[in-house]
Amino acid sequence: MTQLTIELPDQLAAQLTAYLETEPAATLAELIQEALQVRLVPKDGSKLLALAGIVTDAPRGAAEHAEDFED
Numbered sequence: 001m002t003q004l005t006i007e008l009p010d011q012l013a014a015q016l017t018a019y020l021e022t023e024p025a026a027t028l029a030e031l032i033q034e035a036l037q038v039r040l041v042p043k044d045g046s047k048l049l050a051l052a053g054i055v056t057d058a059p060r061g062a063a064e065h066a067e068d069f070e071d
Contacts, residue, residue, distance in 0.1 A: 016028070016031070019031070
């Protein structure tokens with residue numbers, strides 16, 4: 001395992017310290033590892049593309065002239 005040294009802004013360090021005091025089971029290493037895993041995971045665009053595909057009957061130009069389609 002690689003050991004790294006980082007610098008944090010004072011406010012972020014204070015938030016980190018406060019969090020670790022309220023979560024005694026958590027360790028600094030575990031918290032940083034979890035945060036990095038979330039941040040560094042490759043983005044899966046397939047869910048966004050599936051969501052974009054659910055609008056199949058929008059009138060042409062609806063995005064530019066939404067006011068014309070109010071109920």
